[in-house]
Amino acid sequence: MGAIDRWTERSARMLARRSSRRGFLARAGALLIGAGVAPLLPVSRAGAAAKDDGDPTRCDYWRYCAIDGFLCSCCGGSTSTCPPGTVASAITWVGTCRNPNDGKDYIISYNDCCGRSGCGRCTCQRDEGDRPLYRTDTANDINWCAGSGADIVYNCSTAVLMGVATGE
Structure with a gap:
């Protein structure tokens, strides 16, 4: 052996x-x-979100491809939060914007923030993908605060990233 x-x-x-x-x-x-x-087990998924290089106080920021109104990032809020003293409208319009950093298309929910007089700063009107008013879910020329209850005063708009567009 x-x-x-x-x-x-x-x-x-x-x-x-x-x-x-x-x-x-x-x-x-x-x-x-x-x-x-x-x-x-819990895992940090912060890296899974879209990389947000760019200035969210400028109209040419990639998330704002279909926005129409004042930018909340200039009015005390951010790209995804309303300024203090305002509330997000219960109804929104959506758009699909291409992130130039990774080349992917993302679904963006545009929410009007309501409750105070108009912010008046950083006016931005980009109409990429805007549809006629008979397609209200993709039309950006509506005061969405009118559908949120008693307070119909428009202040600004956010651009909340919802996820990657899959093309289905």
Whole structure:
């Protein structure tokens, strides 16, 4: 018998003396369960969102391809939040904008912020993909605050990134 065979036999007998079949099955089961639970653990998905290079206070910012109104990023809010003292309209219009950084198309929800007098800063009117008023879900010339209840005063508009457009 060769040296490798003797070493293998000794190692196998030592392992058999120290362990049992039940112990092996318990460890194998725990490994399988652990592998199945791993995808459920919380993970930071910040890197999965679109890279937002650019100035959100300028009308040529990529998310604003179908916006019409004052930019909330100039009025105390951001591209996705209304300024203090205003609320987002319950109804919105949508557009699809191409991010020049990654070449992908993204679905953007344009939300009017309502409740104070018009901001009056950073007016932006870009009509890419704008549709006639009979397609109100994609028309940007409507005061969407009128559908949000008692307060119909328009302040500014946000451009909330909803996700990647799949082309379906």
